[in-house]
Amino acid sequence: MAKITYIEHSGKSHTIEVQNGLTVMEGAIQNNVPGIDADCGGSMACATCHVYVKEEWFNKLPKKEDGEEDMLDMAYEPNKFSRLSCQLTVSDKLEGMIVNLPEKQA
Amino acid sequence: MIDTDVLVVGAGPVGLFCVHQLGIIGLKCEVVDNLDKIGGQCIELYPDKPIYDIPAIPECTGEELTNNLIEQIKPFKTNFHLNDRVEEISKKNKNWLIKTIKGKEFKSSSIIIAGGVGSFEPRKFSVKECEKFEGKEILYSVKDKTIFKDKTVSIFGGGDSALDWAIELSKDSKVKLIHRRDEFRGAKSSVNKVKQLEKEGKVQILTQYQLSSVEGKNKIENISIKHEDGKIKKIETNYVLGFFGLIMQLGPILNWGLNLDKKHIPVNTETFETNQKGIFAIGDICTYQGKVKLILSGFHEGALAARGCFKYAKPDEKLRFEFSTTSKSIHERLGVKK
Numbered sequence: 001m002a003k004i005t006y007i008e009h010s011g012k013s014h015t016i017e018v019q020n021g022l023t024v025m026e027g028a029i030q031n032n033v034p035g036i037d038a039d040c041g042g043s044m045a046c047a048t049c050h051v052y053v054k055e056e057w058f059n060k061l062p063k064k065e066d067g068e069e070d071m072l073d074m075a076y077e078p079n080k081f082s083r084l085s086c087q088l089t090v091s092d093k094l095e096g097m098i099v100n101l102p103e104k105q106a
Numbered sequence: 107m108i109d110t111d112v113l114v115v116g117a118g119p120v121g122l123f124c125v126h127q128l129g130i131i132g133l134k135c136e137v138v139d140n141l142d143k144i145g146g147q148c149i150e151l152y153p154d155k156p157i158y159d160i161p162a163i164p165e166c167t168g169e170e171l172t173n174n175l176i177e178q179i180k181p182f183k184t185n186f187h188l189n190d191r192v193e194e195i196s197k198k199n200k201n202w203l204i205k206t207i208k209g210k211e212f213k214s215s216s217i218i219i220a221g222g223v224g225s226f227e228p229r230k231f232s233v234k235e236c237e238k239f240e241g242k243e244i245l246y247s248v249k250d251k252t253i254f255k256d257k258t259v260s261i262f263g264g265g266d267s268a269l270d271w272a273i274e275l276s277k278d279s280k281v282k283l284i285h286r287r288d289e290f291r292g293a294k295s296s297v298n299k300v301k302q303l304e305k306e307g308k309v310q311i312l313t314q315y316q317l318s319s320v321e322g323k324n325k326i327e328n329i330s331i332k333h334e335d336g337k338i339k340k341i342e343t344n345y346v347l348g349f350f351g352l353i354m355q356l357g358p359i360l361n362w363g364l365n366l367d368k369k370h371i372p373v374n375t376e377t378f379e380t381n382q383k384g385i386f387a388i389g390d391i392c393t394y395q396g397k398v399k400l401i402l403s404g405f406h407e408g409a410l411a412a413r414g415c416f417k418y419a420k421p422d423e424k425l426r427f428e429f430s431t432t433s434k435s436i437h438e439r440l441g442v443k444k
Contacts, residue, residue, distance in 0.1 A: 045147070
């Protein structure tokens, strides 16, 4: 279990306890956090669960696989802290992680 | 006006298998899809990627799955209306009247929406002013490459489309290839070719840049691109091409009077009918308690939706359950020779 904070583009913040093993994307979808679409359902085929991970957390995450970086090319306004939240699996280590959501997903 | 029993919207795997199920129970159908080929996401997103969870098929690619499904529905000689999109629907007496963007009209007693997560449309630049020039100097696909002759063209993207067009247009135009990172995901041979063209001075490659603004009154004059580190660079250009792949948009389906749950259409799990009588939704686009977005679930949904259409198509007949192993009428429909 880890508390993940999702901050919408408007600044509105949602802190949610997400079960270990779920992805950061699933944590948002199951709790109706707006701003993450996840059209493809988590198969890394759409880039609509794009988040910006706060810098101090970004470096702690497991590195991106090739496919994720390719998919991020298609995300809306990606930057160097961009990740696809469907590729971030929640564990105790992520306790307190903060992710910012882009203005929109597409 | 094309008269049919069922209009199927979407030619992905779920739509295709549903065509099979409609054919088996003796219903006619027509299929509309806005891509230029059959196969939906399987063909558009992962033609070469193996799929491991189709029952009884240990491994197959998106393309193989599509080809097998096309083979399976051959006996029904279904018409596909590709490169077209259903725009408007209306109810007249007991039928639905359907109009497409290209002006085709259908009359059918049911509609089955097997539209994935909507129709594929190009992803666009996030810069607002781009809308003003869209379709004129800012393009997301190339229809007539002669317009670029002797002009400066700025191509954004890192995949095959961006690389291929950079190579092609470098013959007659001044090309700038702009991408958000140093690595290009396109084919290795194309990446090498573009780098060769850069050495020859025919293509300028600018990486770690993204579009930040567009200037010009009636025509584009300059664009600004922003580096990862924040520096802004202004470049003169006549045309801007963006190749960021495709995104799925629900599009006109939003206006059909269907209940929506986020981007999905709630259905009952008996027939996969929506809140509108005679409109069914199957595959990724539908939602219900316990929904799993697997192709195999979509096959099941299609089989039930097809049967749900029967009472609208043939209100005076009763649908009898039959097995394809033994049913004579199914064999006739399939053209099985004994």
